[in-house]
Amino acid sequence: MQRAKQTERRADVAVIGGGVIGITTAICLELRGYSTAIYTAKIPFRDEPSPEFATPYAAASIKPASVTMSRQQRALAISQEIFGFLADTGSMGVRQQPHFVLHEEDHSDPEYADTVSGFCRISEIEQYPHRPNANAVFGWRFNAYFAELPVYIARCYALYESLGGVVHERSLTRETCRNLPSDVLVNCAGIGSQEIFDDQRPWMIHVGHQVLVDGLPLIRTDSGDLFSYNYTPHPDAVADGFAGEVYAYPRMDTLVLGGSRLPVALEDDWDGHIPGVSRSVGDVEVPARIVTINDELLDSYTGISIETGNLAGRYGFRPVRDPDGDGVRIERESLDGRPVIHNCGHGGAGVTLSWGSAVKACELVTEVADPAPTPLSVSREFTFARRLATRIRSDYDFGR
Template identity: 35%
Template sequence: MSEQIIIIGSGVSGITTALTLQLLGYDTTIYTEKVITDISNKNEHPKFASLFPSASVIPHSVYSDQLKKLFKRSQSIFYELRKLAFPGITINKHYELWESKPNRPDYCNWMLNYEAVSDTDIENIPHRPPVDNLYGWSFNCIFADWSLYMPALLDTYLQNGGTIRQKKITRKIISDLPAETIINCSGTGSPSLFDDPSDKQLVVRGHLLHKADAPLLTNPNGEVVSYNYTPKPAIYSDSKGKAADVYCYPRKDGWILGGSRQVGTLGSEEWQVSDNYHEIEGIRFPKQIVDLNSEIIKTLFDTELSIKDELTPAVGYRYIRNKKDGLRLESETVSNKKVIHNYGHGGAGVTLSWGCALTISEQLLSQEIDSAHDVLLSEIKKVVPVNSS
């Protein structure tokens, strides 16, 4: 098999899809205006979502009727990469906690070592004082330490025959691209390249802070602990008064602190921002990202976090597309070419990257997805040496 396939976009979805197809025997080329490793100031490119992952492998803020299948496929590949010591893949003891009783999402059934939290154990789980009741759960969660994982993913693609061509793609030149099959992984650039049947194109703006060289947060069992924590709406809420969450994801390069979810429409981004903010390097962000995380980290880990610390702010977009069936993973004919769309991942671009790539493989191959999955695992084992670093 040597069919030429072009992938538009070099974010995590584009690179993962290209690598998957390359390992399955296709001849792939990624067309992209920007290569992620060449960008020094990511705040100049808020729509390039792969500059900003935290990156937990949890299907947050994404909408698809294929979610379970896509997630489980991705999860299995990430666990295999973990066994092979692929750079940046770690497993945390992750908590999702609320001060008011939440609805339990379906994905709780898909996570390993899931446990509901108990009020009798409050002192041993992330919380802010004074809190008498907590709701939620914990599970084992895969994390992709982004400063390690993304460069390694790109290198693996290039080392296995993949090609990247830096070129701005426009709607006018789609018909001139030198391949009969095109995979569209251009994210927020997709509606400018192809017609989109969705009326609304929703994006969610998020604020992140990076505290470099911060220590890993661990429990008495030596497990790295991360969390999403939602206080009562009076403490932290979105523009509609709905309770909002903060989080801390410890990585080898420091802590990633969040968060915010400010909904806007692609092409006319207007954000409702609270007057209750901190400001760093000219970037305003909800003050609760620092203040609440500081309380939680101090209470459980006896470690300090302050607005006076050296914190690096970032502001990026998650492309939700719409809340009915936001993920677009389908094919159509455009300019006599087969175009397979792979965008609208919301906050789950990393999480669903391998599952979406395998679904695309199913559309291209004459074999079932289980077979493609097994072949991909076999090929990954060949190209990722055990105990690599």
């Protein structure tokens, strides 16, 4: 990946932030015909992760998730379609795999049943991961897109740079933001937005713990497919005072286990408290159930014991904006007379909603600046980008 060292050229649009939202938005803008530059303090999977830099923690399933967002179903539909397109290229680190949503209490069908592919209710408990002591398991399965995130993000950066995008790795302040050489600013700085731009709405974080397990075979169904799941034990069955789901997602080099979702106001420093029983994994304290329940599930279903792998614990912050109001911030305002488009605050669904949000943010940019009518130039490696550009330019009307 080449980092810009040359004198900064003026771009139509400066994208602030290089997480999944920033890189997706920047690609979308390039495909629409804008010249862009990304300004970012950190690049995922290249720079050291830190809890407030969310992208490296995403599991990263593309499936409906609990976040508040205007026209969320539209954003999800666009994202799913583009992830489907990227999966078809076979070169972007995106695949489709069976995903199971399992509960020990009965649940009615989810709202998204009609918007995901291959949705069906499960009936035979033995055919799915379950705790051996569970009396019953209810739920559904569908085919979810899944981004092999370290590969996917690296491929996105390569695509972006092949389209002509430039990356400046630098931390910005309110002041330095004002001097960026561009006609439009697009704010994709995640939690960092709060240090740069004003927002009347409240922000919070949802702390998420994970355990990464290396050295295990890939988890597969009986028919050989990689699979993932979310599993919610009966609240009375797990006597550790910490109810809620656990999950497992296989990456090629590691198994990602979660989860927790601890709400903390942004202005409060998280004190590290974990409700219920915790254990130390590596140097990090995590809810013990991430290991114990996932171990029961995987051992009974695949015969794989988590404890035989190399375990590393960690936690990251989901950037949640205005959870009881507008939610995700995709809107236009102006800073010293220059248009600013915000695209931030995606909570636990930044990967899932990335393409839909990028399309929406691009629409807001088109309201204030015209793209150059120059033909798209792409390297042979990314010829599929021409078809993607055609779709993004003509097919996706996000609407209001």
